[in-house]
Amino acid sequence: MLKLFEHETLDVHNLGDEETAISVEALSLQFGNKPVLQDISLRIPKQRITALIGQSGCGKSTLINSFNRMNDLVPDCQYSGKIFIHGRNINDKREDVSQLRTQVGMVFQRPNPFPMSIYDNVSYGLRLKGVKVRRYLDDAVEQALTEAALWDEVKDRLFDSARILSGGQQQRLVIARALALKPDILLLDEPTSALDPLTTLFIEELMAGLKKRCTIVIVTHNMQQAARVSDYTAFLHQGQLIEYADSDTLFTMPEFKQTEDYITGRYG
Template sequence: MSVSSPSRPATAGPFIDFESHDSCLEIEGLSLAYAGKAALSELTLKVPRHRVTAFIGPSGCGKSTLLRALNRLHDLNEEVDFSGRILLDGQDIHAPEVAVSELRRRVGMVFQMPNPFPMSIYDNVAFGLRLQGGMRKRQMDDIVEWALSSAALWHEVKDRLRASAWSLSGGQQQRLVIARTLAVRPEVLLLDEPASALDPISTLKIEELIRNLKTQLTLVLVTHNMQQAARVSDYTAFLQEGELVEYGATDTLFTNPRLARTENYITGRMA
């Protein structure tokens, strides 16, 4: 992967003023291309701490590409060209001193399809803790319980922690994956359409979980479901053809968008 930085930081984006907010992530002049084909173009935005920020837009607009860039999932792709900066608490995540493993602990990611490991419920949640090492069994038990409770799953599984994670329903598996991510205490949780493969009841549980988790960490959500974005997010960014079209408080963007392009997308007058 080719990475270059701009000669100076990009100016603040014209879509929303976060000067009075504490931002967790800052994206400055971000462009990304696959094999010469542009996927993102000059994106600049700030993600506020302990809030839910949603990325919306048509298929292929760059939402998931942007999400994956936030914890360097493009690193192993030699055909990716990248420019701009992504700052986590003021530090460039591509700086030489940044360890990718530590970045991905701090910035966890949950994908569209649940991906529990082929092991017990307990061992799934404890997996990252064991990799860190040096933890006593009692302490690990406490963190596993805390993570499952935070993911609204503890009371459903506390009597069968040694059962296979694959014995859980799809919605439970997704909450287990969230618990596994929470166990290593990330600062940011990236969610790539986490409920799109789930039934309506499981979807509501995931949405409630998202709302509750923002007291503990910062969440960034990619969703095709605009009603979901309206229900759970505090801020929404509308992307189209790799560009940031409009970004603002969710209530304002959905009820009084600044731009006709945004209104046309929200009202279904464009695909």
């Protein structure tokens, strides 16, 4: 195994020579008295697609939210353990959280367009970073909307409110908003659950193309999708990481019965 950082002491999950983007070490997290994640350690490889699967409520969203410190916003959240992104401890008090969230883009489970126009939604992050040149913003907006398979549907109404878009269009809008910042890591929480099969396929193709420049972590309840798009899959159950392997192995020869029961639809 290629040892990149000091904290990478062991290759817990047989990822061979893959470079690490996110390294989670013994992460336990609770909301109030409720334990949600229990002693999770995993290494997410760079420029690969890693899927998180598991029953509703098992902690998938909580886990990816911790990769860009979204759980900081929950007042009674407590955690122990460490998370490194490209070797940097992101919970260090010196971490610049807004910079982190630029580097680690996120698409939430429920689309959350800002109360502004389609154009302003997509260019929001760039304008926040100080980009003012109109031509540059125009190009970035067009490129991100094209990548997110929305351009043709909105190109004639870029300055209309994002609120009038359908649920599936809003989901693609927030994907475009994340892409416009060209993140190193993209966290996608059930990005296609509100999309029709054709648009879903388009987004899956987008993910496959993005791998060249971006590490992707996707939460999905769709087993076919996880098997189709992801290189690695982690199966969580009641806050614990049960199994983590390359997706071919996990979906064809899972090591643990709990994994097998879940992927074959016996529960969940």
